[in-house]
Amino acid sequence: MDRITQGLVDEFVKNFDLGKESPEEQFEHFVNVAVVSSEYHESFDPSDVHVGKDANPGIDGLAIIVNGSLVTEEEEVEDLLSTNKYLEVTFIFTQAKTSSSFDGADMGSFIEAVRDFFREKPRLVRGQDLKTKAAIADRAFKNTAKMRDCSNATGRLGLDSHSRGSEIGHKPNRG
Numbered sequence: 001m002d003r004i005t006q007g008l009v010d011e012f013v014k015n016f017d018l019g020k021e022s023p024e025e026q027f028e029h030f031v032n033v034a035v036v037s038s039e040y041h042e043s044f045d046p047s048d049v050h051v052g053k054d055a056n057p058g059i060d061g062l063a064i065i066v067n068g069s070l071v072t073e074e075e076e077v078e079d080l081l082s083t084n085k086y087l088e089v090t091f092i093f094t095q096a097k098t099s100s101s102f103d104g105a106d107m108g109s110f111i112e113a114v115r116d117f118f119r120e121k122p123r124l125v126r127g128q129d130l131k132t133k134a135a136i137a138d139r140a141f142k143n144t145a146k147m148r149d150c151s152n153a154t155g156r157l158g159l160d161s162h163s164r165g166s167e168i169g170h171k172p173n174r175g
Helices: 003-015 023-037 075-084 104-117 128-142
Strands: 061-066 089-097 154-161
Touching: 003 023, 023 061, 023 089, 061 075, 061 128, 075 128, 089 104, 104 128
Parallel strands: 089 154
Antiparallel strands: 061 089
């Protein structure tokens, strides 16, 4: 990871008291917050979107935003529907990699994991965090008729890979 990104991650870890997490999980939290914050402009706890610690192949973070609110429990979908009389749903999936090189297979695994998330009968193993997110999604989809238009459930994918040797001004050794 380059020095600039590492400095940002270190500051992030201090601010959110994530020092006991592994470096990989720290980076997952950092990427989750960076990606989700581009769509959701309120403050939130990084653990509300982190699903990478459980056995969830391919997905490190998932934010479900309903009517502008970050939803963490399925009952919130009904509350927002009752208050607003409609639903607008955005799904934001993240995958973070700190490996020394980019692997196209990681991208394929990420896309397959996202596709599997939306299957009625998933094929991949789901940890408890992802099961909770799936229950929220199911609650939203049961109310599809209340969506402003059926195509307004949107999704965003964010894959962030920080390879070693990607520092600004780095020149590979060709000797």
